Amino acid sequence: MALDDKAFIQYSRQIMLPEVGEQGQQKLMQASVAIVGVGGLGQLCAQYLSAAGVGRLTLIDDDRVELSNLPRQMLFGQADCGQYKASVAAGRLKTGDCQVREKRVRLDDSNAQALLFNADLVLDCSDNFATRHSVNRACVALKKRHVVASAAQFSGQLMAFDLNEAPQLGCYHCLFPQELKVSESCSTIGVLGPMVGCMASMQSLLAIKLLLGLPGLGLLNRFDGLTGEMQRLKLRRDPDCAVCSAKETAVEVAQETASGDKNE
Amino acid sequence: MNEISISLNGQLIQVPVSTSLEAMLEAQAVALDSIALVRGGEVVPKSTWSEVECQADDVIEIFGVVAGG
Ligand SMILES: [Zn+2]
Numbered sequence: 001m002a003l004d005d006k007a008f009i010q011y012s013r014q015i016m017l018p019e020v021g022e023q024g025q026q027k028l029m030q031a032s033v034a035i036v037g038v039g040g041l042g043q044l045c046a047q048y049l050s051a052a053g054v055g056r057l058t059l060i061d062d063d064r065v066e067l068s069n070l071p072r073q074m075l076f077g078q079a080d081c082g083q084y085k086a087s088v089a090a091g092r093l094k095t096g097d098c099q100v101r102e103k104r105v106r107l108d109d110s111n112a113q114a115l116l117f118n119a120d121l122v123l124d125c126s127d128n129f130a131t132r133h134s135v136n137r138a139c140v141a142l143k144k145r146h147v148v149a150s151a152a153q154f155s156g157q158l159m160a161f162d163l164n165e166a167p168q169l170g171c172y173h174c175l176f177p178q179e180l181k182v183s184e185s186c187s188t189i190g191v192l193g194p195m196v197g198c199m200a201s202m203q204s205l206l207a208i209k210l211l212l213g214l215p216g217l218g219l220l221n222r223f224d225g226l227t228g229e230m231q232r233l234k235l236r237r238d239p240d241c242a243v244c245s246a247k248e249t250a251v252e253v254a255q256e257t258a259s260g261d262k263n264e
Numbered sequence: 265m266n267e268i269s270i271s272l273n274g275q276l277i278q279v280p281v282s283t284s285l286e287a288m289l290e291a292q293a294v295a296l297d298s299i300a301l302v303r304g305g306e307v308v309p310k311s312t313w314s315e316v317e318c319q320a321d322d323v324i325e326i327f328g329v330v331a332g333g
Contacts, residue, residue, distance in 0.1 A: 041333040129331040152332035174309055176329040181298040191332060199333075220307065222327065233302045238309030
């Protein structure tokens, strides 16, 4: 499948990057991405990915647009208040080349695998710890690549997991076990629109890089919006992780532990 | 008693040799159930904190999960 003239012009600034090229653009156009949460993070990722020419997006969110969302969710306007975010976003983004499907449901353990089954890449743009763990469990079970971003106050976190290509990095549960105490979310703690936008932009960039096959795995990025500092930390699998270190992967874990832990 | 010096979130602290990460955090009154830990730029999985010992000049950082979006 060659790009037609219109696509070639439309995506020319991407295609002229050696890291993308015509082949990379075709990869994007054939890709299917699931976005969990169409709030501050998800509405911007959805715009960037559809505008970049990603072929199919699935937008998963059961929330409706509220007035207090508007400072950071600029895909929505006052007239959208009360409407489902997934539907409003899908309506706005469908006009391009991207096929956008809306799922007006709350992702949980009962539906996560069905919702994410067809995705080449999953973006966790949710706003709470419980949903993040449901996304992670499904991504581990389905062995899906998975990009996680979050923001609250002036703190942001970004990371990606891929149990096929990088099992030594583990999963979200290895880093933040579900028993961890967490009180904040955007609904109870303040945040500025551009702070969420920074994290969503970095999440979109990482998503596109992974779709193109560029390196992007291995690091937890912590962004401090007050100082502007970005910390890059190495991820590490928990050999006792309740989610990703089940029996079928016990051999891999034993190998990693043998090669990794002993030289400390 | 022999002590070593380590850095915890940018502050130098003294701990006895052979102190586990978990014992060090408890001595600092850190709530273990709300943080992740990085040593020398690499995540140390929580399940190993009771076995891994602090080493002299360790640079350790702890932080909570950010879940909002
Ligand atoms: Zn894990």
